[in-house]
Amino acid sequence: MSKINVGIADTTFARVDMGAMAIDEIENVTSRMRLIRYTVPGMKDLPVACKILFDQHNCEMCIALGMPGAAEIDKICAHEASQGIIMCQLMTGKHIIECFVHEDEAETPEELIKVCDNRAREHAQNVIKLLFDKEWLEKNAGKGLRQGYPDAGPIKS
Amino acid sequence: MSKINVGIADTTFARVDMGAMAIDEIENVTSRMRLIRYTVPGMKDLPVACKILFDQHNCEMCIALGMPGAAEIDKICAHEASQGIIMCQLMTGKHIIECFVHEDEAETPEELIKVCDNRAREHAQNVIKLLFDKEWLEKNAGKGLRQGYPDAGPIKS
Amino acid sequence: MSKINVGIADTTFARVDMGAMAIDEIENVTSRMRLIRYTVPGMKDLPVACKILFDQHNCEMCIALGMPGAAEIDKICAHEASQGIIMCQLMTGKHIIECFVHEDEAETPEELIKVCDNRAREHAQNVIKLLFDKEWLEKNAGKGLRQGYPDAGPIKS
Amino acid sequence: MSKINVGIADTTFARVDMGAMAIDEIENVTSRMRLIRYTVPGMKDLPVACKILFDQHNCEMCIALGMPGAAEIDKICAHEASQGIIMCQLMTGKHIIECFVHEDEAETPEELIKVCDNRAREHAQNVIKLLFDKEWLEKNAGKGLRQGYPDAGPIKS
Amino acid sequence: MSKINVGIADTTFARVDMGAMAIDEIENVTSRMRLIRYTVPGMKDLPVACKILFDQHNCEMCIALGMPGAAEIDKICAHEASQGIIMCQLMTGKHIIECFVHEDEAETPEELIKVCDNRAREHAQNVIKLLFDKEWLEKNAGKGLRQGYPDAGPIKS
Numbered sequence: 057m058s059k060i061n062v063g064i065a066d067t068t069f070a071r072v073d074m075g076a077m078a079i080d081e082i083e084n085v086t087s088r089m090r091l092i093r094y095t096v097p098g099m100k101d102l103p104v105a106c107k108i109l110f111d112q113h114n115c116e117m118c119i120a121l122g123m124p125g126a127a128e129i130d131k132i133c134a135h136e137a138s139q140g141i142i143m144c145q146l147m148t149g150k151h152i153i154e155c156f157v158h159e160d161e162a163e164t165p166e167e168l169i170k171v172c173d174n175r176a177r178e179h180a181q182n183v184i185k186l187l188f189d190k191e192w193l194e195k196n197a198g199k200g201l202r203q204g205y206p207d208a209g210p211i212k213s
Numbered sequence: 214m215s216k217i218n219v220g221i222a223d224t225t226f227a228r229v230d231m232g233a234m235a236i237d238e239i240e241n242v243t244s245r246m247r248l249i250r251y252t253v254p255g256m257k258d259l260p261v262a263c264k265i266l267f268d269q270h271n272c273e274m275c276i277a278l279g280m281p282g283a284a285e286i287d288k289i290c291a292h293e294a295s296q297g298i299i300m301c302q303l304m305t306g307k308h309i310i311e312c313f314v315h316e317d318e319a320e321t322p323e324e325l326i327k328v329c330d331n332r333a334r335e336h337a338q339n340v341i342k343l344l345f346d347k348e349w350l351e352k353n354a355g356k357g358l359r360q361g362y363p364d365a366g367p368i369k370s
Numbered sequence: 371m372s373k374i375n376v377g378i379a380d381t382t383f384a385r386v387d388m389g390a391m392a393i394d395e396i397e398n399v400t401s402r403m404r405l406i407r408y409t410v411p412g413m414k415d416l417p418v419a420c421k422i423l424f425d426q427h428n429c430e431m432c433i434a435l436g437m438p439g440a441a442e443i444d445k446i447c448a449h450e451a452s453q454g455i456i457m458c459q460l461m462t463g464k465h466i467i468e469c470f471v472h473e474d475e476a477e478t479p480e481e482l483i484k485v486c487d488n489r490a491r492e493h494a495q496n497v498i499k500l501l502f503d504k505e506w507l508e509k510n511a512g513k514g515l516r517q518g519y520p521d522a523g524p525i526k527s
Numbered sequence: 528m529s530k531i532n533v534g535i536a537d538t539t540f541a542r543v544d545m546g547a548m549a550i551d552e553i554e555n556v557t558s559r560m561r562l563i564r565y566t567v568p569g570m571k572d573l574p575v576a577c578k579i580l581f582d583q584h585n586c587e588m589c590i591a592l593g594m595p596g597a598a599e600i601d602k603i604c605a606h607e608a609s610q611g612i613i614m615c616q617l618m619t620g621k622h623i624i625e626c627f628v629h630e631d632e633a634e635t636p637e638e639l640i641k642v643c644d645n646r647a648r649e650h651a652q653n654v655i656k657l658l659f660d661k662e663w664l665e666k667n668a669g670k671g672l673r674q675g676y677p678d679a680g681p682i683k684s
Numbered sequence: 685m686s687k688i689n690v691g692i693a694d695t696t697f698a699r700v701d702m703g704a705m706a707i708d709e710i711e712n713v714t715s716r717m718r719l720i721r722y723t724v725p726g727m728k729d730l731p732v733a734c735k736i737l738f739d740q741h742n743c744e745m746c747i748a749l750g751m752p753g754a755a756e757i758d759k760i761c762a763h764e765a766s767q768g769i770i771m772c773q774l775m776t777g778k779h780i781i782e783c784f785v786h787e788d789e790a791e792t793p794e795e796l797i798k799v800c801d802n803r804a805r806e807h808a809q810n811v812i813k814l815l816f817d818k819e820w821l822e823k824n825a826g827k828g829l830r831q832g833y834p835d836a837g838p839i840k841s
Binding site: 131135138139141142143145146149150151152153154158179182186190193194196197198199200201202203208209210211212213 | 223224225226227228229230231232233250251252253254257258260261264265268269280282286289290293294296297300301304322323325326
């Protein structure tokens with residue numbers, strides 16, 4: 057059975073190697089994907105990196121990993137990158153799972169690395185579900201799932 | 214008479230299963246639609262989910278249900294998702310009824326669930342009207358209709 | 371002489387029937403247009419409504435009427451709708467005259483209705499000018515014209 | 528030698544006739560352009576006005592002149608117009624020189640008119656340079672040029 | 685071996701000649717590129733400048749250099765330019781390395797020039813890596829690289 061190409065787009069700007077974490081998670085779980093990694097300088101280079109992964113590397117899906125800094129300008133960059141990632145998906149009709157960890161999300165380096173690891177792995181799981189197990193997602197609709205932190209869970213009256 | 218395909222795009226991030234509410238409403242009212250549900254991880258995955266529902270599942274219309282959290286970053290995600298949903302509609306020439314409930318819209322869990330249920334059902338009704346009864350919408354132009362809360366009603370001098 | 375199709379896109383969310391006001395203004399002035407009204411639930415449905423009016427109803431121009439509420443989220447919705455309306459124009463190469471009245475623009479219901487009536491009619495006049503009398507617009511370039519309120523007029527040194 | 532069509536898009540909303548200023552500047556300097564003026568109601572009509580000038584009037588370049596008011600909503604309109612102007616350029620591969628003067632840029636009417644006149648003329652000069660003298664622009668790269676106010680000049684250590 | 689065309693898009697608005705710095709860096713390192721410089725008036729002209737460099741000058745990659753001023757309006761211009769630069773990349777499937785230095789990033793003129801020089805050269809290096817040494821980027825994924833300031837480095841637990 058031929059493998060499905062999946063793109064891993066990440067950055068040298070990020071301060072944690074989330075791309076490696078996502079790759080590790082996928083390779084531990086399945087051998088049905090061929091992972092194609094594409095590292096770019098910063099978050100705003102991710103949309104076209106995914107476009108290239110779709111168009112030139114025949115990817116069926118991508119995961120885009122980035123780590124915005126704590127400054128206001130970094131928030132704006134992340135916003136621009138997200139808009140581009142959504143547009144790229146609309147142009148190609150293919151999913152890009154965005155996995156961003158903001159540098160100010162955690163209080164300590166240990167906690168931040170933990171958030172990165174959890175989020176990268178849980179979003180890698182989302183890629184796997186979208187490709188091979190859409191029913192799992194449907195069964196979990198409205199369940200308050202989170203990536204990087206414990207699930208919020210469904211609201212109970 | 215052949216059925217009309219309608220897409221139900223929702224998320225595992227949401228803490229209330231609004232997709233089920235919308236489906237229930239439609240199935241109670243009409244058997245003229247074939248509902249195709251597509252659950253994705255988060256709000257920002259909804260635009261391409263609808264694109265896929267239009268392009269690969271032959272849908273005539275979609276409803277996109279999401280539940281932004283209370284944090285500032287969630288507001289930005291909702292904004293990005295909305296922009297993508299509008300762009301998707303322009304690319305396909307088909308309607309996507311956006312049904313978002315912000316987690317901080319209500320004071321209590323009971324009230325929040327109630328808002329979700331009302332809004333999902335009332336927007337499901339909007340899908341039905343847009344497909345089968347555009348005249349009803351025209352008759353209600355400028356009437357201050359709301360989804361999830363009581364109608365504001367027309368302004369009276 | 372064949373009539374020119376003009377789309378009137380409006381919403382059930384609005385609390386004043388501005389669509390009827392725009393239609394009344396146009397029908398009082400000219401019989402050269404065939405008006406096609408398309409009422410949608412909310413502002414964010416207006417861009418695709420205009421796309422459909424252009425593509426499926428052969429419209430040469432549209433007017434899009436909406437009434438954002440006073441809350442912050444309504445301002446964001448109006449912004450998203452405006453971006454979509456501009457994109458729709460670029461995709462079709464045709465004008466959409468946007469006629470939005472914010473619910474908090476006026477102090478009293480009477481005044482708000484008055485602003486709606488004036489703006490809808492004056493923007494309906496803009497549609498007429500763009501279709502039949504571009505010279506009038508050119509003669510009024512830089513004249514500080516307003517819709518809904520008295521003209522600001524040209525700045526005088 | 529055949530003339531180059533250049534579009535002058537401006538508005539009736541503006542309170543100073545900047546279109547006339549730009550036209551005057553160009554006609555004083557060169558007879559190699561055929562100027563095609565297109566006046567629209569407001570700033571948000573400028574992107575499609577330029578699209579029409581490119582597509583239907585065979586323009587090689589446009590200048591888009593507008594005058595946002597001092598209110599917050601006017602700033603948002605200007606932002607939306609600018610996004611549309613950039614998108615129009617990307618769709619056509621042609622330049623639109625945006626010449627906006629914010630009504631609150633100056634303290635007195637005299638000063639505001641002066642800023643408008645300077646900016647319209649200096650941006651008209653930019654159109655001329657982009658069409659006929661790209662080398663001049665290259666020689667002035669990083670020189671801190673401004674339009675409407677004195678040049679900031681290069682930063683000196 | 686034929687050279688690869690690379691576009692250098694910069695502005696007359698910038699107060700430091702970052703285009704020259706980027707060109708100097710590239711020419712010192714490699715003779716495999718043909719550099720095509722295109723100077724435009726301001727940041728918002730950069731997206732279409734790159735589009736023209738791709739479409740008419742056969743560039744494989746671009747670097748876009750700009751220098752937003754310190755005022756709020758300049759931040760918005762930079763945001764609009766960035767959105768356009770991302771869209772241009774998605775339309776062409778080619779990278780544009782954005783190199784913006786905000787005028788208020790540094791305290792003294794000397795420091796600002798230094799930041800410009802470092803950032804222009806380090807982003808020029810990113811162009812070289814993307815074209816000829818993608819493996820270097822992959823090896824540096826998650827390493828907290830910065831341009832213009834010392835690298836932040838990877839987060840250590």
